[in-house]
Amino acid sequence: MNAKINNRTIEILQADITDMQTDAIVNAANAQLILGGGVAGAIRRKGGPSIQAECDKIGGTFVGGAVITTAGNLQAKYVIHAVGPRQGEGNEDEKLKNATLNSLKVANDNNLKSISFPAISTGIFGFPIEKCAQIMLAATIDYLKKSTGIEKVVFCLFSKDDYNIFKNELQSHTGT
């Protein structure tokens, strides 16, 4: 489903994020920028070794931060590595909000028009999907209401259940 915020598009999609053709896709990263399992593993396998090599040069970032690399063999041009919180480490909501906003800021600073997000922290890091949908969508809607060059933000969910949770949450904001 699609919704318009300030003439920009938010799209909710059930798909593999490594197939997305947006300018950037977001990796659900860790603070060490070591591409492990989940989304990161899929990016590493399909994108090739150059992405991890660029991450190694950057070295790491804080929880809630985001850094950018090129995207190797992927369809997207860039990967934005966003570090979400691990469930139980404390201050998770704020960290997830920051990871979302910092990803959007990095995309905007690099003149990117479109970006695809996974449900950050909801796999290996164990954060609840409903809360993730609330936090990531609220942060994105707020961001798109301000001045930005970003025209389209896609939330790319792996399962039908996760898709429905994000769709219902977006509908609760837009009243559609």
Ligand code: AR6
């Ligand atoms: N496309 C879209 N969504 C996916 C895909 C995919 N190809 N694969 C998994 N998901 P996760 P995290 C969903 O575990 O919880 C790694 O080891 C998945 O169902 O990728 O932030 C990193 O290196 C879940 O809803 O990220 C970090 O160390 C969501 O993506 C750590 O895991 C996020 O799951 C990050 O853990």
